[in-house]
Amino acid sequence: MSEKKIASARIQESSSELLKALNNSLPFDKALYQEDIEGSRAHAFMLAEQGIISQEDYQQIDAGLEEIYQEIESGQFLLDGDDEDIHMAIEGRLTQKIGDAGKRLHTARSRNDQVALDFRLYVQKNTKKIAKLLLLNIETLLRVAREHTQTLLPGMTHLQHAQPINFGYHMMAYASMFKRDYERFMSSYTRNNFSPIGCAALAGTPHPINRETTAQKLGFDAPTLNCLDTVSDRDFALEILFNISTMMMHMSRLSEELILWSASEFRFIQLSDKHATGSSIMPQKKNPDIPELLRGKTGRVNGNLVALLTVMKGLPLAYNKDMQEDKEGVFDSVRTALLSLEVLKEMMDEMSVNVDNMNRACMVGHLSATDLADYLVKEVGIPFRDAYHITGNVVNMAEEKGLDISELTYEDLNAIDNRIAKEVVALLDNRASMNARASQGGTSTERTQEQIETLEQWLKLEQAKG
Secondary structure, eight states, X not given: OOSSOXXXXXXXXXXXXXXXXXXXXXXXXXXXXXXXXXXXXXXXXXXXXXXXXOHHHHHHHHHHHHHHHHHXXXXXXXXXXXXXXXXXXXHHHHHHXXXXXXXXXXXXXXXXXXXXXXXXXXXXHHHHHHHHHHHHHHHHHHHHHHHTTTXXXXXXXXXXXXXXXXXXXXXXXXXXXXXXXXXXXXXXXHHHOEXXXXXXXXXXXXXXXXXXXXXXXXXXXXXXXXXHHHHHOOHHHHHHHHXXXXXXXXXXXXXXXXXXXXXXXXXXXXXXXXXXXXXXXXXXXXXXXXXXHHHHHHHHHHXXXXXXXXXXXXXXXXXXXXXXXXXXXXXXXXXXXXXXXXXXXXXXXXXXXXXHHHHHHTTTTTTTHHHHHHHHXXXXXXXXXXXXHHHHHHHXXXXXXXXXGGGOOHHHHHHHOTTOOTHHHHHTSHHHHXXXXXXXXXXXXXXXXXXXXXXXXXXXXXXXXX
């Protein structure tokens, strides 16, 4: 390239070296080369169809762009020159290859709508990729849940033992989170599937273009409505960043529990050796590095979201150079999301569950205490607050005896309150307690199986859509 840039008709002096360094986006926006070529080929097709350029020019442009794509893929054309961005690099290479026909490609468009198109194509493609991986992770969680609808687990609030649930039910909570994540990505895909190209700098173009043609050719539902909004809009980028941050927050919560459950104090699960590391000094250690890294990377993607929100918050319409800061965070978050989903699925597929330890843990914390209070209310007619205090006295007795409430005898219970009948002893069994919670959405084995079947049916429908 000459020292005078291809897009600089007005500027007569050479750019400051510092400006060049600050302005240069090629090192990161070269990731959009496929989308840039795809968009340019569609634009050239429309120009020729509308008679704005000749068919001969179009054929040269289209063939030249395909050659450039192959050159980049093979490493023959390295995107490491002094061009200020990917758009200028490809256009400059095209003009170098085919001459004046290459200079006609930019007719009826601006870099403003060109970059909006390239970036939107990238976001839309990766939205679909992330959504597909979410479905695979839901499938894994459903498999684990199906295997453990009768595996008792202490359900917790405030990280304190609360009520007995089953492990499958716990996994279904995360499957439900990922379902919402999937729906959030797909909703964003539908909302943002509109073509920016043809908006030019901000106000459209006097050329007789057909934006419907390029929209259809690129797989969009339609062109965007208002060009001024279009070239300054980065909502689609903010949405994928928000969707990734929310998804990673869910993954981080699951990771935190996997970290706790793999600790010696719990030993509820064991990660495979290939998903853990040892210590450099303590030979006995097996560290849950993958869930720790997933937990840590959540902060990284949250930062990318806040960074772009901050960039966009004070910008007047339409395009401003600040918006060059829109891509690096998105690229980073997308890479992080794709890798995180792949590794999470692999780790969960190979995780082993220690059923006995989960069952033993249910004998700590008097998990069935609420069942006694509920019995006193339903069967004896005692007001709940009184039943609550009677149950508290029973728990105190169990503590003094060094027993769980489920291990107390009828005589023990009756000594606290003679209205407690023998049938209560069976109700305080942890498995009976778990299965008693049979209201819709509850933890009983039957209700958990219903939840699994419902989500499996939904999953099949979504996977069938491709």
